Amino acid sequence: MMTINILIAIFMGLAGGLAVGSGFVAFLTVLGIIPRLTQLTKTVALIQAYEWAIVTGALTGGWVSLRDTKLYLSELILVPIGLINGIFIGMLAAALTEVLNVFPILAKRIGIADKIVILLMAIVFGKVAGSLFHWLYFVYQ
Amino acid sequence: MEKTVYIRLRHRVQVHPNDCITVSKIAQIVAAQPLRDRIGNLQIYKVQSSDKNIVVIDVMRVLSEVHKTDPEIDVQAVGPAQAIVEIVYDRRTYSSALFALVWLLLFVGAALAIMNFHEDVSMQLVHKRLYTIITGRTSEHPLLLQIPYSIGLGLGMILFFNHLFKKRINEEPSPLEVEMFNYQLDMDMYVAMKENKESMKKIDDH
Numbered sequence: 003m004m005t006i007n008i009l010i011a012i013f014m015g016l017a018g019g020l021a022v023g024s025g026f027v028a029f030l031t032v033l034g035i036i037p038r039l040t041q042l043t044k045t046v047a048l049i050q051a052y053e054w055a056i057v058t059g060a061l062t063g064g065w066v067s068l069r070d071t072k073l074y075l076s077e078l079i080l081v082p083i084g085l086i087n088g089i090f091i092g093m094l095a096a097a098l099t100e101v102l103n104v105f106p107i108l109a110k111r112i113g114i115a116d117k118i119v120i121l122l123m124a125i126v127f128g129k130v131a132g133s134l135f136h137w138l139y140f141v142y143q
Numbered sequence: 144m145e146k147t148v149y150i151r152l153r154h155r156v157q158v159h160p161n162d163c164i165t166v167s168k169i170a171q172i173v174a175a176q177p178l179r180d181r182i183g184n185l186q187i188y189k190v191q192s193s194d195k196n197i198v199v200i201d202v203m204r205v206l207s208e209v210h211k212t213d214p215e216i217d218v219q220a221v222g223p224a225q226a227i228v229e230i231v232y233d234r235r236t237y238s239s240a241l242f243a244l245v246w247l248l249l250f251v252g253a254a255l256a257i258m259n260f261h262e263d264v265s266m267q268l269v270h271k272r273l274y275t276i277i278t279g280r281t282s283e284h285p286l287l288l289q290i291p292y293s294i295g296l297g298l299g300m301i302l303f304f305n306h307l308f309k310k311r312i313n314e315e316p317s318p319l320e321v322e323m324f325n326y327q328l329d330m331d332m333y334v335a336m337k338e339n340k341e342s343m344k345k346i347d348d349h
Contacts, residue, residue, distance in 0.1 A: 105319060
């Protein structure tokens, strides 16, 4: 009986991981962040290495969040981690099609196609300001 | 054979109000010299004040005009089946108040959206947990992680749009430019079908 329970637990864990993992990759693929990064850095040939970066990153994140790993490292390591985390989330936010779809219509409707960079900056500064506000004020309330 | 004319309509043409639209304005023409000028000067359409922003000229209209002048001319039409003529009135200047309003709208909207996102995914808890994983200690407000995160957020968006305050990182079009182009193409396609009276026939039309 015990063995069956263990087997069922293993099977369910595997199935759940499979669903979440494929969903995660599908999400990244739909947003097209990896193609965008390879396009920017002209490293299309290395795309397989990027795939492995995603897979090992997801595995590491899964491991440290499910286990009680503690690394006892310096606080300062959090600075680059935070920065990289922010860049990644920023790219996710920028890639969301809502943002991309709003701009052409906005630019057409009020005839400001030449000022679109300034509007883009409104969103960028808005995100940064909103995030800082959230961490420095909102969570203290 | 010398009466063969090749015509390729342009995709999109801008004209002034009250302009005469001639063939040479809306199309590229390849033909022997005198014939080329003769066809180029044919008037296809006169822009009237009743026209709104856009007039669609079907290739058949050009063909029929050419045919009217000389039925002997063999016209070979290549490329798009219609030209979209955009009538440019005095460039509407947007008020800076409206622009400021839109800017604020986007700014506040983006700020609230990111805050809602943080709450939605419990990012505060994740950051606290991450702080514990890395340092082994606990912190209620791991600002050392969160402030670089906030700055990175902006950097990531700029990186994605490939605009470093107008300075481009490389020559390729950014996703936003591609999106703008696609939007314009969709609009053109809609206009080409809807404004072109010849391209759709309903049962009650005669």
